[in-house]
Amino acid sequence: MYTQTKIMKDNTTILTIVTYGIILSAVSLLLNDIRAFDFLQFEEFQDWAKTAQKNEPWFTSKNAVKWSFYAISAGIFFWRAYLLYAFTYFLSILREIEKGNYFSAKNSRYFKKIANIFIYYTINVLVLRFLLALIKKSSFNFIQEFKSEFTLLIPCALAFYILAELFERAKKAEEENELTI
Amino acid sequence: MPIIVNLDVMLATRKMKSKELAEIIGITTANLSILKSGKAKAIRFSTLEAICKALDCQPSDILAYTDKQKTPNK
Numbered sequence: 001m002y003t004q005t006k007i008m009k010d011n012t013t014i015l016t017i018v019t020y021g022i023i024l025s026a027v028s029l030l031l032n033d034i035r036a037f038d039f040l041q042f043e044e045f046q047d048w049a050k051t052a053q054k055n056e057p058w059f060t061s062k063n064a065v066k067w068s069f070y071a072i073s074a075g076i077f078f079w080r081a082y083l084l085y086a087f088t089y090f091l092s093i094l095r096e097i098e099k100g101n102y103f104s105a106k107n108s109r110y111f112k113k114i115a116n117i118f119i120y121y122t123i124n125v126l127v128l129r130f131l132l133a134l135i136k137k138s139s140f141n142f143i144q145e146f147k148s149e150f151t152l153l154i155p156c157a158l159a160f161y162i163l164a165e166l167f168e169r170a171k172k173a174e175e176e177n178e179l180t181i
Numbered sequence: 182m183p184i185i186v187n188l189d190v191m192l193a194t195r196k197m198k199s200k201e202l203a204e205i206i207g208i209t210t211a212n213l214s215i216l217k218s219g220k221a222k223a224i225r226f227s228t229l230e231a232i233c234k235a236l237d238c239q240p241s242d243i244l245a246y247t248d249k250q251k252t253p254n255k
Contacts, residue, residue: 179222181212 005100012098019090026084034077065135072132079124083153086117103171108164115160118153125150185245188217191236206231 089110096107192202203213206228215221216228229240236242 176222179215179220181208181216181221181224181228 009098012094016091016094016098019087019094023084023087023091026087030077030080030084033080037073037077069132069135072128072135075128076125076132079121079128082117083121086114086121089114089117103167103174105168105171108167108171111160111164111167115157115164118157118160122151122153122157182219183247183249185247186216186219186221186243187245188213188232188243191238191242195236197236202232202235205235 093107093110096102096104096110101107192199199213199217200210203210206213208228216224224244229243232243233240
């Protein structure tokens with residue numbers, strides 16, 4: 001029993017370090033992408049109000065299209081950051097396991113939260129990519145988009161929902177077992 | 182729960198203390214208290230057997246069924 005607990009603790013520690021590594025590298029990648037995107041381009045947009053043709057419909061003007069492109073790109077960055085936030089829940093789950101609370105209500109809740117974030121991310125990024133394709137006037141192949149890696153998050157999210165349910169049931173079983181005299 | 186535990190009554194009849202019974206049947210006083218207060222979800226046959234042996238009684242002397250809903254003592 002003691003050895004099992006020790007092995008579990010060691011595994012949790014290793015997994016925590018790996019998760020920290022993944023989060024840090026993903027954050028640095030995101031920051032690098034944001035820097036490469038050059039948000040200074042937004043400053044040009046600020047002059048738009050001064051230079052815009054008043055009689056031209058705003059949604060067809062070049063500036064509006066350009067601004068929409070920037071806004072959608074910013075949206076994609078936001079969702080990427082939100083996805084990273086989901087990974088911090090893994091750390092919380094590992095912390096709970098380290099404490100010995102394997103089937104706590106918190107763990108079940110965290111799994112559900114991760115699943116929710118995965119689904120929100122996939123749907124929103126798909127919509128934003130569609131809008132981006134619309135602005136760029138390039139063809140948006142829905143099937144092709146679904147083949148891309150990030151849509152794999154949906155089956156992952158479903159798996160996390162199942163895990164959350166399993167943890168909830170295990171918690172109930174554990175409680176019942178504790179109250180069996 | 183409609184099942185009530187009359188362990189208190191049996192202990193009083195046999196003039197035995199909870200701690201004593203817990204020691205005889207080999208469970209902790211905390212678990213015996215859970216059983217007495219009606220918070221327990223289930224009871225093992227082995228525990229029931231040990232209690233019956235220690236108190237020299239039948240399971241029906243300890244457990245009873247009632248129609249009335251009784252909330253466990255807090």
